[in-house]
Amino acid sequence: MSNSQRTPNTATALITGANKGIGYETARRLGELGWHVFLGARDEVRGQEAAERLTAQGANVTFVPLDVTSDDSVAAAVEAVREHSDRLDVLVNNAGITGEQVGPMDQLITPEETLPQHLVPVLRVNVLGPVRVTHAFLPLLRAAEDPRVVMVSSGAGSLTVATDPERPESAVAHLMYPVSKAALNMLTVQYANGIPDVRFNLADPGFTATDLNHHQGTQTVTEGTDAIVAFATTSPGPTRQYSDRNGNVPW
Numbered sequence: 001m002s003n004s005q006r007t008p009n010t011a012t013a014l015i016t017g018a019n020k021g022i023g024y025e026t027a028r029r030l031g032e033l034g035w036h037v038f039l040g041a042r043d044e045v046r047g048q049e050a051a052e053r054l055t056a057q058g059a060n061v062t063f064v065p066l067d068v069t070s071d072d073s074v075a076a077a078v079e080a081v082r083e084h085s086d087r088l089d090v091l092v093n094n095a096g097i098t099g100e101q102v103g104p105m106d107q108l109i110t111p112e113e114t115l116p117q118h119l120v121p122v123l124r125v126n127v128l129g130p131v132r133v134t135h136a137f138l139p140l141l142r143a144a145e146d147p148r149v150v151m152v153s154s155g156a157g158s159l160t161v162a163t164d165p166e167r168p169e170s171a172v173a174h175l176m177y178p179v180s181k182a183a184l185n186m187l188t189v190q191y192a193n194g195i196p197d198v199r200f201n202l203a204d205p206g207f208t209a210t211d212l213n214h215h216q217g218t219q220t221v222t223e224g225t226d227a228i229v230a231f232a233t234t235s236p237g238p239t240r241q242y243s244d245r246n247g248n249v250p251w
């Protein structure tokens with residue numbers, strides 16, 4: 001695309017895992033605001049269909065094939081975004097899995113049953129994925145005036161919540177998902193400390209009805225994206241914050 005076809009004043013965002021759930025709703029909401037949304041998805045068909053649905057609603061959405069576990073895929077995603085834009089205002093690291101499928105049907109695998117190899121796929125997507133994607137997109141982010149990265153975490157990553165007897169999370173015993181989100185939280189703090197020219201924040205969607213929890217979540221996807229959209233659109237804004245739609249989440 002030639003420079004004359006670029007739209008320098010349009011805000012740009014890339015969202016990983018945006019073919020469904022919270023990522024898709026984030027893409028829809030930013031698209032509704034007139035942003036150029038790069039809809040990342042690892043599956044060509046699912047991603048293309050999702051982008052076409054939003055385009056049909058009038059949004060400016062470009063599908064970007066992106067598997068957060070693959071160096072080659074992420075490198076190609078950088079080039080795909082670069083074809084349309086010389087900067088990226090917002091990166092939303094949203095793609096995530098629970099890893100519960102390694103347990104028996106509809107039961108989380110217990111800490112006692114968990115082996116190192118059970119943790120690997122979850123950490124690969126939820127922790128190493130954001131590192132891979134963030135590292136690759138830093139040059140495009142740095143070309144923006146107020147670059148920001150929104151990490152999609154969870155209340156399950158909070159040590160304070162997990163050890164508060166008043167909270168239901170303190171009864172959870174699961175080595176994979178909470179560990180991955182706690183790691184993501186610390187990762188984000190360290191990114192914020194080490195890269196002060198880019199803002200890094202953590203959004204906790206809250207318990208939201210999506211495929212991730214077999215639609216048992218009690219919030220709508222719109223409610224589940226409030227904190228993400230707030231971090232994405234607030235400029236100037238904070239760095240190193242951990243918030244849900246109601247305010248700060250205790251670390």
Ligand SMILES: NC(=O)c1ccc[n+]([C@@H]2O[C@H](COP(=O)([O-])OP(=O)(O)OC[C@H]3O[C@@H](n4cnc5c(N)ncnc54)[C@H](OP(=O)(O)O)[C@@H]3O)[C@@H](O)[C@H]2O)c1
Nearest residue numbers: 017019021022042067068094095096154207208210211212
């Ligand atoms: N729902 C909740 O209650 C809740 C609460 C707290 C935090 N969260 C967090 O919110 C984020 C989104 O979750 P969700 O509820 O929207 O779940 P979801 O509906 O299951 O969507 C997860 C998305 O991640 C994608 N994904 C998985 N592995 C990937 C990979 N290797 N590369 C790229 N994309 C990949 C999935 O793609 P496919 O369709 O191809 O599988 C899908 O698009 C996650 O980080 C999750 O931990 C959710």
